Amino acid sequence: MLTMTLFPNHTELLLTCAEMAQADRCAVDHGVPGTTLMARAGAAAATMIRRRYRPRPVLVLAGPGNNGGDGWVIARNLLDHGWVVRVAALGDPETLRGDAAWARTLWSGPVEAAVPDALAGAALVVDALFGAGLTRDVTGVAAEVIAALKTRVDVGSTISVAIDMPSGVDGDTGRVRGVAAPADLTVTFFRRKVGHMLLPGRQLCGTLRVADIGIPHAALGGIDPKATVNTPALWRHGLVSRGATDHKYRRGHVVVVGGQMAGAARLALAAARRSGAGLATAAVPPGCMSLYAGDAPGAIVREIAGADGLAALLSDTRFSATVVGPGLGSGSGAKALVNTALSTDRPVLLDADGIGAFAGAADDLAGLITAPTVLTPHEGEFRRLFPDIEPAAVGKLEAARTAAARLGAVILLKGADTVVAAPDGRASISDNAPATLATAGSGDVLAGLIGGLLARGVPAFEAAAAGAWIHGEAGTAAGPSVLAEDLIAHIGPNLEMV
Numbered sequence: 502m503l504t505m506t507l508f509p510n511h512t513e514l515l516l517t518c519a520e521m522a523q524a525d526r527c528a529v530d531h532g533v534p535g536t537t538l539m540a541r542a543g544a545a546a547a548t549m550i551r552r553r554y555r556p557r558p559v560l561v562l563a564g565p566g567n568n569g570g571d572g573w574v575i576a577r578n579l580l581d582h583g584w585v586v587r588v589a590a591l592g593d594p595e596t597l598r599g600d601a602a603w604a605r606t607l608w609s610g611p612v613e614a615a616v617p618d619a620l621a622g623a624a625l626v627v628d629a630l631f632g633a634g635l636t637r638d639v640t641g642v643a644a645e646v647i648a649a650l651k652t653r654v655d656v657g658s659t660i661s662v663a664i665d666m667p668s669g670v671d672g673d674t675g676r677v678r679g680v681a682a683p684a685d686l687t688v689t690f691f692r693r694k695v696g697h698m699l700l701p702g703r704q705l706c707g708t709l710r711v712a713d714i715g716i717p718h719a720a721l722g723g724i725d726p727k728a729t730v731n732t733p734a735l736w737r738h739g740l741v742s743r744g745a746t747d748h749k750y751r752r753g754h755v756v757v758v759g760g761q762m763a764g765a766a767r768l769a770l771a772a773a774r775r776s777g778a779g780l781a782t783a784a785v786p787p788g789c790m791s792l793y794a795g796d797a798p799g800a801i802v803r804e805i806a807g808a809d810g811l812a813a814l815l816s817d818t819r820f821s822a823t824v825v826g827p828g829l830g831s832g833s834g835a836k837a838l839v840n841t842a843l844s845t846d847r848p849v850l851l852d853a854d855g856i857g858a859f860a861g862a863a864d865d866l867a868g869l870i871t872a873p874t875v876l877t878p879h880e881g882e883f884r885r886l887f888p889d890i891e892p893a894a895v896g897k898l899e900a901a902r903t904a905a906a907r908l909g910a911v912i913l914l915k916g917a918d919t920v921v922a923a924p925d926g927r928a929s930i931s932d933n934a935p936a937t938l939a940t941a942g943s944g945d946v947l948a949g950l951i952g953g954l955l956a957r958g959v960p961a962f963e964a965a966a967a968g969a970w971i972h973g974e975a976g977t978a979a980g981p982s983v984l985a986e987d988l989i990a991h992i993g994p995n996l997e998m999v
Contacts, residue, residue, distance in 0.1 A: 508927075510734035511718070514726045515930065516692045518634045518672045524691055527720035535600040538714050539567065543574020543604070545712035546664055546688040550575070550627070551582060553686060554660065558585045560623035562615050562646065564630035564668070565592040570601030571664050572629025577607040587623070591615040591630055591643055616642060617649035625660045626650055628684065632665035633672025633694045639679040643668075651682035663687040666696060667705045674896030675702030675918070683707065691716045695728055698930040699897050700918045728898060731921065731929035731970050739963030740954075752779030753821045753956030757949060758811060758829065758838055758855075759785040763792035765828030765853065768942045768985050769949030770800055773824065775992040776953025784814055808837035815845050822848040824952035826855025827945040840869055848873040848955035848964075852948035853882070860885040867908045873961040874910040877948055883914055898928055911961045913951070915944065919969045923962040933973035935983075942985025947972045950992060971995045 508514060516524065529535055561576040563569035569591070580586045590612050597605050613619050620626065628650065630643060639647060647669050653659035661684045666672050669681030675696040687706040689697065690713075696702040697709055729735055755773045759766030766783060770793075773781040782801040783793045793802045805811050815823065823842040829835050835858035842849045849872065856878050859866040863886050880892060883904070892900040897914060901922035905912040914920045919931040951968035959967065975991035976983055 508726070508729045508735065510729070510732060511721055512692075513730040513732055513734070514692055514721065515695050515698060515728040515730065516724070516726055517695055520724045520726055521633070521691065521694065523724050524716050524720040527723055528716040531717050531719070533715055533717075536603050538716070539570050539600045539604055540574055541714040542690050542712065543571045544578055545690070545714060546571065546662075547575045547578035547582075549686065549688050549710055549712070550579065550625075550662055554625060556584045557624040558622055559587070559625045559627060560620060561586065561588045561627040562630050562650075563588055563590045563594070564632075565597070565601075566631070566634075567599075567601050568629050568632030568634075568664055569597075570604035572627055573601070573604040573608050575627055575629065575664070580610070586610070587613060587619075589613040589615040589619040591646070615646050617645050620646070620649050620653055620659065623659055625662065626653075627662050627664065628668050628682065629664040630668035632668070633670075633689070633696060635666075635669065635671055635678050637678065639669050644680050647680045647682055651680065654682050660685045663706065665689050666694065666702070670696055670702045670705055671896070672696040674899070675699030676893065676896065677701060677705075681705055686710065688712055690714050693730070695896075695898055695930070698730065698918060698932060700916070703918060703932065727926045728928045728930065731919075731931040731933075731966050733967075733970065735929055736959075736963035736967040736970075739959045740967070749779030750819050752777065753953070753958060754778065754780040754782065754819050755822045755824065755952050755956035756782050756784050756814065756820050757824045757827070757952065758842070759783045759789065759793060759827075760829040760854070761786070761789065762828035762830055763789060765942065765945040767793060767796050768945040768989070769824055769827040769952065771797065771989045772946040772949030772992060773953035773956070774799060775989050776950050776957065777996060778953040778956045781953065782820070784811055807834050808841045811838055811841045812844070815841070815847075820847070821958070822850070822952055822956035824850045824852070824948055826850075826852035827948050829854035831857060839866075843869040843872070843874065846872050848875075848961060850875045850877065850948055850952040850955060852877045852944065856882050856886055861888055863887050863904070863907060870909050873955065874908070875913060875951055875955065875961050875965045876908070876910055877913045877915060877944065877951065877965075879915045879944065898922070898930065902926060902928055911965050913965045913969060915947075921962065921965045921969055927962060929966045929969075931969045931973055933970060933977070935973065935976045937979070937981065937983040938972070938976040940983055940985055943972075943976075943988065946985050946988045
């Protein structure tokens with residue numbers, strides 16, 4: 502079972518909306534009625550509200566589905582605890598069906614129409630309009646209400662508490678479907694959803710809390726989720742432990758293919774050395790030796806003449822992984838160098854110009870990949886390589902998964918919400934990258950770090966996920982003003998920490 506063997510930290514699993522619906526059905530099949538789940542969800546959310554905020558005038562915006570049903574339960578709970586509560590319903594509450602109709606019966610007070618004017622006087626709004634399962638853009642009066650709520654939140658006159666997901670945010674992609682108001686607190690149930698982790702949804706959720714509402718753990722086995730938060734529990738097992746009898750070649754030897762832009766490749770080389778690899782060599786074009794050789798006494802520099810020179814170098818099987826791209830330059834025969842690196846049976850990391858060499862030719866690249874391979878594009882490089890896959894349309898997770906399956910390689914799609922996707926559908930989303938990583942050379946450090954882990958024998962998916970997590974931690978440890986060079990010193994301590 503994939504979930505329990507490869508994703509050991511089941512509390513960090515991420516569900517799609519369809520998977521969450523399946524979990525609800527599993528609970529019902531195990532004898533937990535839907536009304537019980539709704540009662541527990543509403544009670545848990547109300548408890549979190551009462552613990553976080555002092556009593557104040559509350560408006561509950563109740564939508565036409567089960568998210569609205571949670572809202573009716575919350576309204577009754579807060580009222581029973583002495584809070585001043587009003588309810589505004591979207592649509593006719595008399596037409597509710599199923600569990601939501603039951604929840605409606607708990608509220609005996611007046612019900613207003615959910616219109617922008619209903620927000621007047623509400624110091625706290627419970628956003629129970631749509632939740633995570635939104636499948637289309639918000640329009641009409643619902644959009645007007647959410648826009649009015651956003652305005653009130655932006656000026657500080659109202660606090661919004663979202664139930665499951667801020668209304669207007671797609672639970673599978675994190676993108677805004679028309680309009681959404683930022684929440685101060687979001688309460689979701691059983692497990693986080695993919696949209697809680699991906700931007701901009703993650704920023705709109707505010708503080709996120711997950712409530713246990715009694716869905717049995719066995720539900721995960723039936724769902725078998727393939728996405729998780731990126732934590733050391735995901736990849737720690739893939740790190741090869743050090744032994745007293747190790748020697749440098751047993752620890753792996755990584756080659757970083759450099760070019761005229763020496764700074765990027767030097768950063769990658771330094772990060773590869775800090776990754777725990779036994780040796781790291783810069784393979785550089787003629788005339789560039791001096792740009793690399795004076796960098797550090799432990800760096801090995803070898804001169805190569807194009808793809809033929811790289812092939813001759815890699816014929817030595819003691820080289821265990823190759824990094825191609827950082828600082829290579831677009832006019833440097835990059836495609837031939839990538840082809841040569843991929844012609845071996847050893848892992849390859851492609852970044853920057855190594856990816857750009859195949860812009861619009863992803864199928865050609867796929868035909869070359871036979872050994873474990875990791876690509877580390879930012880969104881611009883991704884779009885150029887896959888012009889037919891638009892992350893903004895299908896979602897960053899789905900885009901990375903589609904690309905990974907097409908190439909037969911691991912895709913690390915960079916950003917504050919970095920996604921790592923494997924060809925078999927496994928994926929992780931990172932949430933530990935500070936904004937300070939948005940600095941020149943940061944990606945080169947990441948490429949070298951992952952290349953070094955590949956050289957050590959770490960499997961491709963685990964190496965990419967580990968690299969993304971360690972990179973984020975290094976950025977935080979480096980402080981508020983980060984240069985790419987600063988990250989390298991923090992790789993070792995964070996690697997040893999796990």
